[in-house]
Amino acid sequence: MTIKAKTAIALIGAGMLALGTMGLASAADEERKSIAPPDGHPLDEIISGYEFRSPETQALQDDDFENPAYLWVEKGQELWDTPEGKANKSCSSCHEDAAETMKTAGAEFPKYNEKLKKPVNMEQQINMCRTEHMEAKAWKWESEELLAMTAFVRNQSRGVPMNVKTDGLMKPFFDKGKELYYTRVGQLDMACSNCHEDNYGNHIRSDMLSQGHTNGFPTFRLKWQKVGSTHRRFKGCMKNIRATPYKVGSDEFVNLELYIAYRGQGLPVEAPAVRN
Amino acid sequence: MREVFRLAKSLVVAGLCAGAAFSAHADDKMASLKIVDGGIPASLTGVAGDVDKGRKAVVNRKQGNCLACHAVSSLDNQPFHGEVGPSLDGVSERYSDAQLRLILVDSKKVFEGSIMPSFYRTGGYQRVAKKFDGKTILSAQQVEDVIAFLKAQ
Numbered sequence: 001m002t003i004k005a006k007t008a009i010a011l012i013g014a015g016m017l018a019l020g021t022m023g024l025a026s027a028a029d030e031e032r033k034s035i036a037p038p039d040g041h042p043l044d045e046i047i048s049g050y051e052f053r054s055p056e057t058q059a060l061q062d063d064d065f066e067n068p069a070y071l072w073v074e075k076g077q078e079l080w081d082t083p084e085g086k087a088n089k090s091c092s093s094c095h096e097d098a099a100e101t102m103k104t105a106g107a108e109f110p111k112y113n114e115k116l117k118k119p120v121n122m123e124q125q126i127n128m129c130r131t132e133h134m135e136a137k138a139w140k141w142e143s144e145e146l147l148a149m150t151a152f153v154r155n156q157s158r159g160v161p162m163n164v165k166t167d168g169l170m171k172p173f174f175d176k177g178k179e180l181y182y183t184r185v186g187q188l189d190m191a192c193s194n195c196h197e198d199n200y201g202n203h204i205r206s207d208m209l210s211q212g213h214t215n216g217f218p219t220f221r222l223k224w225q226k227v228g229s230t231h232r233r234f235k236g237c238m239k240n241i242r243a244t245p246y247k248v249g250s251d252e253f254v255n256l257e258l259y260i261a262y263r264g265q266g267l268p269v270e271a272p273a274v275r276n
Numbered sequence: 277m278r279e280v281f282r283l284a285k286s287l288v289v290a291g292l293c294a295g296a297a298f299s300a301h302a303d304d305k306m307a308s309l310k311i312v313d314g315g316i317p318a319s320l321t322g323v324a325g326d327v328d329k330g331r332k333a334v335v336n337r338k339q340g341n342c343l344a345c346h347a348v349s350s351l352d353n354q355p356f357h358g359e360v361g362p363s364l365d366g367v368s369e370r371y372s373d374a375q376l377r378l379i380l381v382d383s384k385k386v387f388e389g390s391i392m393p394s395f396y397r398t399g400g401y402q403r404v405a406k407k408f409d410g411k412t413i414l415s416a417q418q419v420e421d422v423i424a425f426l427k428a429q
Contacts, residue, residue, distance in 0.1 A: 187393070187408040189401055194391040199360050205337075205344045206356035243403045 031161070032215075035266045042197060043211065048267050052200070052210040053275060057222070061274040069151060069220035069272030072144075072227045076152025079145060085136025091149075094133065098156050106157025106269050110258040112169050119173050121254050122150050123229065141248045147227045151218045154271035161268055162215050164261040177259030180252060186243030192260075195237075207276070212237075213264035214257060216273025227272060230257055304399030305412055306382055315374025316381060320396070320416035330425025333418045340414060340422060345392065350429060360391060368427040376423050380414070395419060 032048035050058060060066050080098055083090040095101045110119035113128075120128065126149050127138040139146035166174040184191045195204065196212030203209070217230040231248035234256060238245035246252040309316050334340045335354055342348070347357035348364045371379065378385055383392035395414040404410075414422065 183402065185401075185403040187401060187404045187411070187413060189393055190391060198391065202359045203356070204358050204360055205341075209360075238403075239405070242405045242408045244405050 031266070031268050032270065038265060041263070041265070043263065046213075046264060046267055047200070047211055048264075048270065049210040049213050049216060049275065050270060050273060052208045057274055057276050060220075061216075061270070067220070067272065067274055069218070069227050069274065072148040072151040072218065072220075073155050073272060075144065075148035076150075076155075079149055080152060085130065085134035087133065087135045089134045091129065094129075098153065102153050102156035104157055104160050104163070106154035106271065107160040107163045108165075110164065110173075110254050110261065112165065117169075118251065119170060119254055119258055121230070121257055122154060123231075124249065124254070126150060126153065142229055142232060147218050147229060150229065151227060151272045154218070154269060157269045158271065159268045161266045162261055162264050164258060164265065166258070166262050170258065173255045174258055174262065176252075177255035177257070180256045181259050181263075185238065186241035188241040188243075190241045192237065192256075211263065212260065213267060214260050215264050215267045216270040216275070218271060219273045219275050222274070222276045304397060305416075306394075306397045306399070309381065311378060311385065312374070314378065314386065315372055316377040317374040320377070320381075320419055323417060323420065325417075325420035325422070325424025327421070327424045327428050329418070330421035330423070333414060333422050334425055339418065340395070342422075348429060364426060365429050367429055373423060373427070376426055377419065380419050380422060395422075 032050055034045040034047050037043050037046050050061065053061075060068070064070055077098075080091045083093070092098070106122070109122040109125065111125070112118070113120045113125075123141065123146055126146065130136040131138050139149070164170075181192045184194070192212060195209050200209050200211045214230050217233070218227045219233070220227050229248065231253045234253055235245040235248065246256075309320070310318065331351070332339075334342045334348070335351065337344070342364070343351065343354060343357050345358040345360035346362065346364045347359070350365075351357070368376065375386070379387075379392075381396040382394040383390045384394060393413055396412045396416065396419050398410055398412055
């Protein structure tokens with residue numbers, strides 16, 4: 001199977017070469033194709049989900065004007081400057097120009113939160129800023145507002161290599177996430193690893209399996225016809241194997257997200273990506 | 277129809293209760309099947325498999341969905357054959373009926389750590405969605421039908 005994966009990648013590589021005459025590939029393009037993993041990493045090479053999609057889907061992502069997810073980024077930008085809550089503050093009241101202040105944050109979540117003594121992901125950080133710093137209501141998971149703000153903030157870090165901490169205080173959460181990743185669940189009795197580690201590059205029915213990275217989230221899925229969160233995707237994969245998914249925003253999913261972010265350590269943030 | 281359904285359900289419940297008295301794994305439908313030399317020699321139902329019904333179960337995405345992972349040349353009219361597992365062409369030349377039956381019932385007994393689902397096992401799972409809990413993916417007769425189909429490839 002690994003051989004097959006390699007040929008598929010080689011084919012994709014050849015396709016890129018053919019397109020090479022149309023413009024030079026940027027450094028970020030090179031990186032998402034294949035980067036060398038850190039020591040002790042489970043993958044031989046780390047490859048962005050982008051590389052496994054069709055040229056049509058890739059083209060939608062390549063052009064910010066064509067990429068339908070930019071509607072959410074624009075909405076997020078508006079919200080960034082909109083004062084809300086009892087404190088009558090906007091995000092920009094404290095964080096000012098997102099292009100400056102959020103340049104790397106999008107690559108660093110889930111991140112350890114001192115107060116909660118556990119990692120939080122981007123959606124949770126945004127909501128904590130709303131409730132604690134703005135005295136506004138938390139946005140609901142998968143609401144247009146939370147998706148828009150997450151897309152906007154992560155978009156500021158586009159091209160920045162994924163860089164989550166996994167040692168020290170993060171270690172126990174990382175280990176739990178790893179365990180979930182390799183645990184078989186559901187009536188179809190599969191672990192994330194069965195598809196995204198053992199079989200990437202192989203077609204499962206019409207879909208070519210990727211390594212299941214999160215560097216593109218929130219992601220516009222053609223199937224959803226809208227942008228969706230990392231946890232929504234996790235849920236979908238669990239439902240497909242006839243398992244009871246964990247809840248969006250649950251500790252389990254945050255731990256899993258942390259572990260998966262590490263599996264994609266070094267991949268450039270692509271948010272908001274386009275997938276089928 | 278409804279009568280039959282209710283009957284099936286009560287049989288399952290009866291099976292559960294009776295099983296529990298004997299062993300921890302007795303809630304598993306597999307528990308009563310005899311594995312001999314890496315295969316299950318006895319038919320699960322005693323009723324000969326039906327190739328056409330087997331074909332349907334193989335293709336149906338809510339049943340076998342075998343094409344998600346396997347290619348089958350005789351089903352070229354179906355779009356998108358998967359490449360996770362080997363082609364099933366000529367598979368009965370490689371395995372006896374008994375072996376095929378065990379591969380279908382519980383693939384992991386034949387291929388350690390396989391991604392292939394166990395189509396007639398109910399025990400030993402985690403976090404199964406309520407809708408599917410305690411149920412097998414294929415019915416006993418469907419397993420026999422699929423074997424008949426595989427032998428025709």
